[in-house]
Amino acid sequence: MDIRFSAEEIAFRDELRGWLKEVLPTLGDPPDSDDWTARRKWDTGWQRMLYDAGYAGINWPSEFGARGSTPTEHLIFLEETTRMGAPYVGMNFVGQLHAGPTLILEATPEQRARHLPAMLKGEEVWCQGFSEPNAGSDLASLSTRAIRDGDHYVVTGQKIWTSFGHVADYCELLVRTDQEAPKHRGITWLICPMDLPGIEVRPITTVAGSSEFCEVFFDEVRIPVENRVGDENDGWRVAMVTFSFERGTAFISELLGTMNQLAEMVDIARNTSRNGSSAWDDDEIRREIGRLQAEYDALWALTKRVVSQAQRTGMPGPGGSVFKLYYADVKKRMADLAHRMLEREALVLAEGSGDEQTGGDMVASRLYVLSLSIAAGTSEIQRNIIGERILGLPKER
Amino acid sequence: MDFELSEDQVALCDGIRDLCQGRFDIDTVRGLADCGGVDRQLWSELADTGVFSLVVPEDEGGVGLGWAEAGLVFEQLGRALVPGPLVGTLLAAEVIDDAVVGFMERPYGPALVEYPEVIDALLVLDRNGVWRVDASELSVEAAQSVDPLTPVGRVDLLPQGEQLMDFCYGWANRAVFLNSALQVGLATGARELAVAYAQERQQFGKPIGQFQAIKHKCADMYSREEVARAALYYAGCVMDVTHGPGLPADPGGYLYFEGCTIELGDTLGDREHQELVRAVSGARILAAEAADHNGKDCVQVHGGMGFTWEIDAHLYLKRAWALTPQFGSLDRHADRIANLVGADPLGHAAPLG
Numbered sequence: 001m002d003i004r005f006s007a008e009e010i011a012f013r014d015e016l017r018g019w020l021k022e023v024l025p026t027l028g029d030p031p032d033s034d035d036w037t038a039r040r041k042w043d044t045g046w047q048r049m050l051y052d053a054g055y056a057g058i059n060w061p062s063e064f065g066a067r068g069s070t071p072t073e074h075l076i077f078l079e080e081t082t083r084m085g086a087p088y089v090g091m092n093f094v095g096q097l098h099a100g101p102t103l104i105l106e107a108t109p110e111q112r113a114r115h116l117p118a119m120l121k122g123e124e125v126w127c128q129g130f131s132e133p134n135a136g137s138d139l140a141s142l143s144t145r146a147i148r149d150g151d152h153y154v155v156t157g158q159k160i161w162t163s164f165g166h167v168a169d170y171c172e173l174l175v176r177t178d179q180e181a182p183k184h185r186g187i188t189w190l191i192c193p194m195d196l197p198g199i200e201v202r203p204i205t206t207v208a209g210s211s212e213f214c215e216v217f218f219d220e221v222r223i224p225v226e227n228r229v230g231d232e233n234d235g236w237r238v239a240m241v242t243f244s245f246e247r248g249t250a251f252i253s254e255l256l257g258t259m260n261q262l263a264e265m266v267d268i269a270r271n272t273s274r275n276g277s278s279a280w281d282d283d284e285i286r287r288e289i290g291r292l293q294a295e296y297d298a299l300w301a302l303t304k305r306v307v308s309q310a311q312r313t314g315m316p317g318p319g320g321s322v323f324k325l326y327y328a329d330v331k332k333r334m335a336d337l338a339h340r341m342l343e344r345e346a347l348v349l350a351e352g353s354g355d356e357q358t359g360g361d362m363v364a365s366r367l368y369v370l371s372l373s374i375a376a377g378t379s380e381i382q383r384n385i386i387g388e389r390i391l392g393l394p395k396e397r
Numbered sequence: 398m399d400f401e402l403s404e405d406q407v408a409l410c411d412g413i414r415d416l417c418q419g420r421f422d423i424d425t426v427r428g429l430a431d432c433g434g435v436d437r438q439l440w441s442e443l444a445d446t447g448v449f450s451l452v453v454p455e456d457e458g459g460v461g462l463g464w465a466e467a468g469l470v471f472e473q474l475g476r477a478l479v480p481g482p483l484v485g486t487l488l489a490a491e492v493i494d495d496a497v498v499g500f501m502e503r504p505y506g507p508a509l510v511e512y513p514e515v516i517d518a519l520l521v522l523d524r525n526g527v528w529r530v531d532a533s534e535l536s537v538e539a540a541q542s543v544d545p546l547t548p549v550g551r552v553d554l555l556p557q558g559e560q561l562m563d564f565c566y567g568w569a570n571r572a573v574f575l576n577s578a579l580q581v582g583l584a585t586g587a588r589e590l591a592v593a594y595a596q597e598r599q600q601f602g603k604p605i606g607q608f609q610a611i612k613h614k615c616a617d618m619y620s621r622e623e624v625a626r627a628a629l630y631y632a633g634c635v636m637d638v639t640h641g642p643g644l645p646a647d648p649g650g651y652l653y654f655e656g657c658t659i660e661l662g663d664t665l666g667d668r669e670h671q672e673l674v675r676a677v678s679g680a681r682i683l684a685a686e687a688a689d690h691n692g693k694d695c696v697q698v699h700g701g702m703g704f705t706w707e708i709d710a711h712l713y714l715k716r717a718w719a720l721t722p723q724f725g726s727l728d729r730h731a732d733r734i735a736n737l738v739g740a741d742p743l744g745h746a747a748p749l750g
Contacts, residue, residue, distance in 0.1 A: 002634065003631065287728055287731035295683065298627050304400040305401060308399050322619065322620045380609070387615055387616045391615055391619060393596060395607070
C-alpha cells in the first residue's frame with residue numbers, strides 16, 4: 001500500500017491545475033437551473049473545452065481520441081476539477097460515462113465513428129432509456145416492445161427517469177424484441193435519435209422542484225435496424241458490459257463536493273447563534289461535524305482503494321456497492337445536522353444556487369439527498385448485491 | 398499511488414491468520430480466561446513470530462516493517478480474538494525488554510489496570526512522558542471485567558514509575574492506531590460468524606440469510622467493516638510516510654491533501670501532522686463503532702443462541718467494549734477532527750493523555 005503520488009502523477013495534476021486556473025475565470029456565471037437552452041450550452045461548451053485541452057473522455061481508451069489515462073489520473077482529474085469548482089459533467093453524463101463506453105465495447109466501426117467523436121466534442125447529448133414504470137429494480141422485466149418491420153424496429157412503450165430526455169439528441173434504449181424468451185434474453189440495445197416521429201417527452205417535477213427527469217413515450221417509433229448495438233436479444237449483456245468500464249470513480253465529484261459542503265457547515269455553525277454563543281460551541285454539533293468528516297475521509301480512502309484495485313486488475317473491487325450504500329446514509333445525516341443548526345431558517349429555500357452563509361443550499365440538499373439511496377440501484381438492491389455476491393448468502397429467488 | 402495490499406502484505410496477513418487458526422483456535426482463546434488472559438508459551442510464540450517487533454528496525458533485531466503492516470497484523474489478531482496486552486507489548490518493544498507489557502493513560506484518580514496478573518510492567522503515558530511501572534509495585538484489588546478475556550484490577554494510585562522518555566506525542570497516536578486495528582479485526586470476525594450462521598440456520602424451511610431482514614443486516618455489517626478498514630489502512634500509510642520507524646529517513650514521493658502538494662522529507666511538517674491526527678482519530682471512531690455495531694448485530698442474527706455464553710458472539714462485543722474506553726473517548730477524537738477542520742487548525746489538536 002502506498003498513498004504517495006508519483007512524480008508523473010503530480011506533474012499531471014500540476015498541468016491540469018494550471019489549465020483550470022487559466023480557463024475557469026473565463027466561464028462566467030452558471031445558467032439558471034430551469035434555463036435548459038443555456039444549460040445545454042454551458043455543459044456542452046465545457047465538454048468542448050475539455051476536448052480542446054485533451055481531457056475529454058479521460059476514462060476512454062486512447063485509440064478513441066482521448067488520453068488513455070490511468071484510473072489514478074482519472075481520480076486526480078475528478079479531484080482537481082471538483083476542488084477548483086469546474087463545471088460538473090452535467091448532461092454529458094450518459095454519453096461520457098455510459099453510452100460512450102458501451103459503443104467502444106460493442107458498436108460497429110461505423111457506429112463508433114458516427115458518435116464517439118461527437119460525444120467527446122460536446123456535439124451530442126445522450127440520455128438513457130432503461131427504466132420503465134413497471135421495471136425499476138427489476139429492470140430486466142422491461143416491456144417497451146420493438147417489432148421488426150423490414151429495415152426498422154417499430155417501438156411502442158414508455159420509459160421513465162430519463163435524465164435530460166427533453167434536451168438529448170440520442171437515447172440508449174433498451175427494448176423487448178422477444179416476448180417469449182426468458183426476460184434477460186429478449187432485450188435489444190438501440191441507438192434512438194430523439195427527434196424521430198412518435199416520441200413524446202414529458203418532464204417530471206421532483207420533490208426538489210427541479211425537472212431534469214423525464215418520461216419518454218414511444219408510439220410506433222421507427223428506428224433503423226442499423227442503429228442496433230450488438231445482436232438482437234443480446235441487449236442485456238450489452239447494457240451490463242458497460243460496468244466493466246467502472247473504475248470506482250463514479251462518486252468522486254459527488255463525495256468531494258460534499259466535503260466542500262461540510263467545510264461550509266463549519267462556517268454556518270460559527271455564524272449561527274445558539275444559547276448566547278455559536279452553534280460551533282455546541283459540543284453535539286461540533287462533534288457530529290467531526291464524525292462526518294471522519295466518515296467522508298474514510299469514504300475517500302475507500303475510493304482510493306477501489307481505484308487502486310481497478311488499476312491493478314482492470315476491475316474495481318467490491319467497494320462500489322459499499323460506497324453507495326454508506327455514502328447515501330452519511331449524506332442524509334449531514335443534511336439533518338444542517339437543519340438542527342438552522343432551526344426556523346430551515347424552512348427557507350434559497351433563490352437559485354443559494355447563499356452559503358445562510359445555509360439555503362443545505363435546505364435544498366436535504367431534499368436532493370433523498371434520491372441518493374434510490375437512484376442507480378436503491379440501497380435495498382445494494383444490500384442484496386453485497387449479501388449475495390460478496391458474502392455468498394442465498395438468493396431470494 | 399497504489400492503495401492496495403502488496404504481495405508481501407497479503408502474505409503477512411495470511412501468515413498471521415494461519416498462526417491464529419493453528420495456535421489460537423476459539424477453544425484455546427476461551428481457555429486463556431483461566432490464566433489471566435496470557436499463556437507465556439503462546440505469548441512467546443507470538444513474540445518469536447515477530448508480532449511485537451514488527452516496527453523495530455532490522456539492525457536492532459526487529460522485523461523492520463512499517464505501521465501499515467503492524468495494522469494488518471493487529472487486524473488479524475483482533476479477528477481471532479487473541480487476548481493480552483498486545484498494544485503495550487508492541488509499543489514497549491523499542492524501549493524495554495519486558496515480555497508482557499500493559500499500556501495506559503495515567504488517570505486522574507484510581508486506575509483500572511488490564512491483565513494485572515500477567516504483566517511484567519506497565520507503561521504509563523502522561524503529559525510529562527512515558528513511565529515504566531514495575532508490576533511488583535502495583536497493589537491490585539480484584540474487579541470483575543465485562544470481558545472474560547480482558548481481566549482488570551483496581552489500583553488506588555498508580556506509582557509514578559521510572560521515566561523512560563519525555564512526552565512523546567507519537568505514542569498516543571500509535572496506541573490509538575493499533576487499538577483501531579484490533580477493532581477492525583473484531584468487526585470482521587463478528588461479521589464472519591454472523592454470515593456463517595445465516596447460511597446454515599434454517600427457519601420457515603429456508604436458510605435465514607435468504608430473508609432480507611437478515612441479509613441486509615449482514616450487508617450493513619460488511620459495509621461498516623470495509624469503510625473502517627479503508628480508514629485504518631489509510632492511517633497506517635500516513636503514519637509510515639510521516640514518521641515511519643521502519644522506513645528510510647527520507648521516504649520521498651508526494652502526498653496531496655486538499656489542494657496542497659507535500660514533498661515528503663525527513664521532518665514532519667504541520668500539515669502532515671494534521672493529516673496524521675485526522676487520519677488516526679478518524680480510523681479510531683469508525684473502527685470502534687464498527688466493532689460495537691457488528692458485535693451487537695452478530696448477537697441479533699443468532700437469535701436466542703446469541704444471548705448464550707456458548708456462542709462466541711458475545712466475545713466480540715465484549716472485547717469491543719473493553720477496547721473502546723482507551724486512549725481518549727470517541728467524543729474526544731471527534732473533537733480533535735472537528736478542531737482540525739474548523740478555522741483553528743492544529744492549535745486545538747489537543748494531545749491525548
